[in-house]
Structure formats: structure tokens, C-alpha cells
Amino acid sequence: MMNTLGPFEHCVQQYGATVLRVCRAALGPNADAEDAWSETFLSALRSWPTMPEDTNVEAWLVRIAKNKTFDIIRTRGRRAIPTDRLPELSAGLDDAGLPDLTVWQLVAQLPERQRLAVAYHYLGGLPHTETAAVIGSTPEAVRRASADGIKTLRRRMKRSTSWEQPDE
Amino acid sequence: MSNQTSPRPAAVDIQFPIEPGVLELLHARLVASAADSGTLDIVYRTVDSPIGKLLLAKTDRGLLRVAYEREGFDTVLEKLSARVSPRILHSPSHLDDVASQLEEYFAGHRHRFELQLDQRLSAGFRHQVQQYLPRIDYGFTRSYKQVAEAVGNPTAVRAVGTACATNPLPIVVPCHRVLRSDGTLGGYVGGLDAKSTLLTLEHAVRATPAGGA
Incomplete structure (x- = not known):
């Protein structure tokens, strides 16, 4: 068999976190996000041996994750499951030196368009144009939705040291 | 896109x-x-x-x-x-x-491995040699020449050396039990220190040049 991209394990190690961030931002910090992560990597593993050598693996994975998460969102819509069934946000932040996970609850409370722009564009790195095609919007609107979402997060996370520095 | x-x-x-x-x-x-x-x-x-x-x-x-x-x-x-x-x-x-x-x-408690092996990485003469190696018992050694004779190709001493050096399953397929005819170690994929540690662990009796094959 002709190999092109190398052992799949490296792919999971390298991009597992990015894919989880995309799934969590799109779906919330819950079991759905974990299922989307698993389905993304399982589907990638299936196609792995036939992927061309010059594949941008990260972009390819984010696209699979985008499709999986978007499918789940559509299914949720049909089932009319509320998306705001998340635990209430606690004000206390990061006092034990542990990762501050509040941000995921805040992302989940963003309007859907901002949430998806943050997931696919800001965290997943997909271009505005491609993100726009998925969420049925214009590239300019995606750029704005992503920036507005991050601005809201920054405002609400200002007590957390990890959000102190402007990053652009 | x-x-x-x-x-x-x-x-x-x-x-x-x-x-x-x-x-x-x-x-x-x-x-x-x-x-x-x-x-x-x-x-x-x-x-x-x-x-x-x-x-x-x-x-x-x-x-x-x-x-x-x-x-x-x-x-x-x-x-x-x-x-x-x-x-x-x-x-x-x-x-x-x-x-x-x-x-x-x-730990010295096991003298023989009971494992299914996938030997698709070996082919031809190398495979033949690697198939033979588990027949050298724990604690014993053979010379490259003796192994060449045992697999029916007495002049292929150098090729036996190559087969040992390219063994994809060292330790489990005991290529460390093959030495030079004069009793010196020869080579080893894991380095000579590893080879002699394994032989010491097995309390191996070094084969004499006349040792039976």
C-alpha cells in the first residue's frame, strides 16, 4: 500500500484539540460535541490511506467536523431541543490554577451565527467565504459575527488572566 | 475552494x-x-x-x-x-x-513466547532464517554458519547475518542467539550491549565451533 500522510496517530495528536474546540463551540461542552469529535476522526481514519500527500490535514478535519456538527444542529432543530440547557454560569474563575472552562458556557450562550462563526472560522480557521456558505450568510457577516462573538467573550472573560491580552 | x-x-x-x-x-x-x-x-x-x-x-x-x-x-x-x-x-x-x-x-520466568506473529515484513531467505530462529532454544546459541547449514544453504553465512540484522521481531524471534563461529557477538539490531544482556539473562552457553546444528 502506498502511504502518503503517515501514521494516523500523529494526526489525532496534532489536531485532536482543534477539532474538539470546533465541536464544543458549535454544540456546547457536552456529549454531542464528543460524539462529533469521534465521528470526525472515525470518518477521517476511513479515508486516511487514500488522502493525497499534499492534503492540508487540519483544514480537511475541520471541514469534516463542520459537517458533523452542522448535521447535529439541524437534527436538534427538527427535534426542537433547546440549546440553552447548559449549567448556569458561575462567576468564580480559575482560582485553583485549573483551566478556566467558563468560556465554553459563554460560547454556548452566544447567538447561533456568532457561535458558528467562532467555531468554524475563529477556532477552526476556515476562510470567511467557506464559513459563510455553511451558515447561509455573507463573508462580511461571518467576519463581523466572529469579531462580535469574540468581543462578547472578551468582555465577559475579563476577570480571567488568559483573556487579558488582546490577541490581534 | x-x-x-x-x-x-x-x-x-x-x-x-x-x-x-x-x-x-x-x-x-x-x-x-x-x-x-x-x-x-x-x-x-x-x-x-x-x-x-x-x-x-x-x-x-x-x-x-x-x-x-x-x-x-x-x-x-x-x-x-x-x-x-x-x-x-x-x-x-x-x-x-x-x-x-x-x-x-x-524476569527470567518465561523461556518461550506464546504469541501469534504477523510475519508479513519478512520475505524470501530472510523469512526462512527468521522462521528457523525460534528453534534455537532459550539458553543456547548457534553460529551464523550453523544457521546457514540448518536452513539448507551452507554458503549463505553473510545472508544469515543480514536476516538476523533485519529481523522485524527481535527478542521474540531470538536472533540474539546467533553469534560468530569464534563465539564473539557479531552484530545486533539493538546494539551489542543489548545482545549480551539478553544472553546473560538466558545464561546462554556459547556454542563452540563444533557444536551441533
């Missing part, structure tokens, strides 16, 4: 943290469902041993590869990926049986 992702702010990792253990848990679930769905071709793990860290890799047919750290674990995995399949995941539990037999061997 562009094949590139746009650059992301470096702070993403700390601003959107993932709690410890989550990715490990998801990884374990991925291994399980990949194995269930038949999309996992090779599993691997590393183990510690008195002769350094070892890489163990396995397919559904059996143990495929044992590698020494000096061979470069990444290089070994890349080669397996190219020759067998890139559907490779790290999964210690799939190799528990191999790990525990090795542990027993290094």
Missing part, C-alpha cells in the same frame, strides 16, 4: 482550554470504535525493559514489529505506515499480552 486555513490567534489554546484527560478519553473511545468497525489496521505501544524502551506493534494477524529505541520509533512507525497501513493508533491495552510475556521473559 481554498485548501488553507487562516492563521489563528496564538492565544486560542489558553483562551479556549480543554480540561486534562478529555482528549485521552476521546482517544480511547476512538480506538475502540475504530477496532469495532474494522478500520484500525495497526495498534502500538511502548514498554520499558532492562535493555531500554521497546516499541511493539500488532495487527489482527499478530505481533508485527518489536523495535529498539535506537531504530527511532517515529521512523519505524513511518515505515509500517508505508509498508502495511497508515491506519495506526496508539493502544496499550491491545498489547497487554505481549507486554506481560516480555515482562515475564525479562
Whole structure:
């Protein structure tokens, strides 16, 4: 068999976190996000041996994750499951030196368009144009939705040291 | 459509943290469902041993590869990926049986491995030699020349050396039990220190040039 991209394990190690961030931002910090992560990597593993050598693996994975998460969102819509069934946000932040996970609850409370722009564009790195095609919007609107979402997060996370520095 | 992702702010990792253990848990679930769905071709793990860290890799047919750290674990995995399949995941539990037999061997309690072997990495004369090696019992040695004779090709002494040097399953397929006719060590894929440690562990009686084949 002709190999092109190398052992799949490296792919999971390298991009597992990015894919989880995309799934969590799109779906919330819950079991759905974990299922989307698993389905993304399982589907990638299936196609792995036939992927061309010059594949941008990260972009390819984010696209699979985008499709999986978007499918789940559509299914949720049909089932009319509320998306705001998340635990209430606690004000206390990061006092034990542990990762501050509040941000995921805040992302989940963003309007859907901002949430998806943050997931696919800001965290997943997909271009505005491609993100726009998925969420049925214009590239300019995606750029704005992503920036507005991050601005809201920054405002609400200002007590957390990890959000102190402007990053652009 | 562009094949590139746009650059992301470096702070993403700390601003959107993932709690410890989550990715490990998801990884374990991925291994399980990949194995269930038949999309996992090779599993691997590393183990510690008195002769350094070892890489163990396995397919559904059996143990495929044992590698020494000096061979470069990444290089070994890349080669397996190219020759067998890139559907490779790290999964210690799939190799528990191999790990525990090795542990027993290094503790001196096991003299023979009872493992299914996947010998697809060996072919031709090398395969023939590697098939013969387990017939050299624990604690005994043969010379390259004796092995050449035993496999019916008495002049192929150098080729026996190559077959030993390219053994994909060292320790389990005991190429360390093959020495030069004068009793000196010859070569070893794991280095000469490893070879002599294994022979010392086995209390090997070095074969004399006249020793029976």
C-alpha cells in the first residue's frame, strides 16, 4: 500500500484539540460535541490511506467536523431541543490554577451565527467565504459575527488572566 | 475552494482550554470504535525493559514489529505506515499480552513466547532464517554458519547475518542467539550491549565451533 500522510496517530495528536474546540463551540461542552469529535476522526481514519500527500490535514478535519456538527444542529432543530440547557454560569474563575472552562458556557450562550462563526472560522480557521456558505450568510457577516462573538467573550472573560491580552 | 486555513490567534489554546484527560478519553473511545468497525489496521505501544524502551506493534494477524529505541520509533512507525497501513493508533491495552510475556521473559520466568506473529515484513531467505530462529532454544546459541547449514544453504553465512540484522521481531524471534563461529557477538539490531544482556539473562552457553546444528 502506498502511504502518503503517515501514521494516523500523529494526526489525532496534532489536531485532536482543534477539532474538539470546533465541536464544543458549535454544540456546547457536552456529549454531542464528543460524539462529533469521534465521528470526525472515525470518518477521517476511513479515508486516511487514500488522502493525497499534499492534503492540508487540519483544514480537511475541520471541514469534516463542520459537517458533523452542522448535521447535529439541524437534527436538534427538527427535534426542537433547546440549546440553552447548559449549567448556569458561575462567576468564580480559575482560582485553583485549573483551566478556566467558563468560556465554553459563554460560547454556548452566544447567538447561533456568532457561535458558528467562532467555531468554524475563529477556532477552526476556515476562510470567511467557506464559513459563510455553511451558515447561509455573507463573508462580511461571518467576519463581523466572529469579531462580535469574540468581543462578547472578551468582555465577559475579563476577570480571567488568559483573556487579558488582546490577541490581534 | 481554498485548501488553507487562516492563521489563528496564538492565544486560542489558553483562551479556549480543554480540561486534562478529555482528549485521552476521546482517544480511547476512538480506538475502540475504530477496532469495532474494522478500520484500525495497526495498534502500538511502548514498554520499558532492562535493555531500554521497546516499541511493539500488532495487527489482527499478530505481533508485527518489536523495535529498539535506537531504530527511532517515529521512523519505524513511518515505515509500517508505508509498508502495511497508515491506519495506526496508539493502544496499550491491545498489547497487554505481549507486554506481560516480555515482562515475564525479562524476569527470567518465561523461556518461550506464546504469541501469534504477523510475519508479513519478512520475505524470501530472510523469512526462512527468521522462521528457523525460534528453534534455537532459550539458553543456547548457534553460529551464523550453523544457521546457514540448518536452513539448507551452507554458503549463505553473510545472508544469515543480514536476516538476523533485519529481523522485524527481535527478542521474540531470538536472533540474539546467533553469534560468530569464534563465539564473539557479531552484530545486533539493538546494539551489542543489548545482545549480551539478553544472553546473560538466558545464561546462554556459547556454542563452540563444533557444536551441533
